[in-house]
Amino acid sequence: MPKMIISIDGVVIKEVQLTKERTTLGRRPYNDIVIDNLAVSGEHAIVQMVDGAVFVEDLNSTNGTYINGKAVKRQMLQHNDTVEVGKYKIKFISEAAAAQQERAGSAQSVGSAEPAGVEEALGGPEGRALIRVVSGSAAGREVPLVKLVTTIGKPGVAVAAITRRAQGYAISHVDGEARPRLNGDPIGADPVALKDGDVFDLAGTQMQFVRV
Numbered sequence: 001m002p003k004m005i006i007s008i009d010g011v012v013i014k015e016v017q018l019t020k021e022r023t024t025l026g027r028r029p030y031n032d033i034v035i036d037n038l039a040v041s042g043e044h045a046i047v048q049m050v051d052g053a054v055f056v057e058d059l060n061s062t063n064g065t066y067i068n069g070k071a072v073k074r075q076m077l078q079h080n081d082t083v084e085v086g087k088y089k090i091k092f093i094s095e096a097a098a099a100q101q102e103r104a105g106s107a108q109s110v111g112s113a114e115p116a117g118v119e120e121a122l123g124g125p126e127g128r129a130l131i132r133v134v135s136g137s138a139a140g141r142e143v144p145l146v147k148l149v150t151t152i153g154k155p156g157v158a159v160a161a162i163t164r165r166a167q168g169y170a171i172s173h174v175d176g177e178a179r180p181r182l183n184g185d186p187i188g189a190d191p192v193a194l195k196d197g198d199v200f201d202l203a204g205t206q207m208q209f210v211r212v
Contacts, residue, residue, distance in 0.1 A: 003093050004016045005093060013174050016033050018054065037086050056072065068081055134206045145169065149163050150162045158179070169209065173189075183200070
């Protein structure tokens with residue numbers, strides 16, 4: 001199943017599986033992919049799946065839709081193409097093509113010790129890190145970090161994203177006027193690496209990053 005990975009300033013904020021023939025993208029809340037930014041039109045573009053192919057069509061948006069840096073009206077997407085909407089970058093992943101590349105890569109790396117090190121660098125298998133709520137009504141709740149990106153918080157108030165990277169995990173501010181505080185210090189514009197035991201405050205709720 002194809003998917004789109006949405007990022008801004010190099011920080012991945014969400015992944016969207018393309019499960020419908022027609023997926024809408026825009027600033028308005030009724031879109032399938034909502035990007036709440038003034039550079040994005042209310043109904044900016046649509047993503048269509050036609051006989052296994054995926055197309056992006058601009059809906060006469062104010063600032064246009066770009067694929068790999070080129071303005072487009074309607075264009076078929078290829079694996080790893082990047083759609084640009086305002087400051088947001090949306091990477092298209094064809095899982096069939098990705099699987100084919102992975103098989104080809106595995107065939108070339110037989111006998112290499114590198115793949116084992118990759119999993120270790122990522123923090124091991126899924127479930128090796130989690131967020132534990134330490135204050136508020138949800139105190140004691142644990143959220144395993146099993147996805148590439150985990151978003152937490154309340155849209156419009158304070159939203160943070162925890163991204164799994166090759167070197168570990170990082171937290172970044174995504175939305176809201178109230179910036180998260182990590183170990184008492186406000187998080188700036190850049191992602192901050194997380195260490196075991198780090199405590200961050202999100203809109204008055206304290207949470208702890210735990211490696212398990």
